[in-house]
Amino acid sequence: MKLYSMPSSGNSYKVRLLLALLGRPCLTVDLESGDPALQAARDAGVLPYGKLPTLELDDGRAIAESNAILCYLGEGTALWPADAVTRAQMLGWMFWEQYSHEPVIAVRAALRSYPERAHLATPERMADLLERGHAALALMEQRLTRADWLAGQAASLADICLYGYTHSAGARGGFDMALFPAINRWLQRIAALPGHEGLNG
Incomplete structure (x- = not known):
């Protein structure tokens, strides 16, 4: 491949x-x-x-x-839930990530990280993205306060999906991750998975 x-x-x-x-x-x-x-x-x-x-x-x-x-x-791995409801919940988080999470968490990070996009980072837009990003993270926090993983009782593709931009939301996006202790514990659990590698390898 x-x-x-x-x-x-x-x-x-x-x-x-x-x-x-x-x-x-x-x-x-x-x-x-x-x-x-x-x-x-x-x-x-x-x-x-x-x-x-x-x-x-x-x-x-x-x-x-x-x-x-x-x-x-x-599909077919331990990260793909066998239970149909849990699998649908996993997919729900993945759809939500692209519709409600990535468009604010990733976009704010991009505006801060890529010089060619700096002209788009108006104070009003950055403030709006910060507010909406914190709201998205708060939704994740609610789930992760009650459970170790986003869907079901074990790590799934939903966790890998949401980890992609959440793990760097503080450093790259400027979000206040101290507000989200359950998310921080979840990030540590994913980082401890065998085979884990960071953004830069």
Whole structure:
């Protein structure tokens, strides 16, 4: 398999983390924003939706969208709940991540991290993202105050999915993670999983 991945992206990191946890070998092609090779990959039709990450299978077929890739790799593993309700709850968290979490947590981090986006980081926008990001984290905190994992009684793809941007929300996004002790304990549990590797390897 070949993973087209943006090293600084939480969406790409989710996939790299899952591959590490599962011990799955995969060739990684690193393409950062602004890299001419990224546009070349788009022009070549390698990236189905024109963005990263994309997983290219041994037979040449490609899977795009980080959470779709997680489902492909995770199905049949211990991270894929056998119970249908728990599995649906896992998927619910994964859909929520892309709709309500990533658009504020990741976007605020990106505006702080990428110089080419700095002009978009108006005080009003950053304040709005901070407020909405804290609200999203508070929802996670509610669940993790009552349970160790987001769906069911064991780690699932939902935890890997939400870890991608939550683990760096303080350092990169400027969110006040001291407000969320249950999330911090959850982050430690994921970091302790065998095979865990960080954003930068």
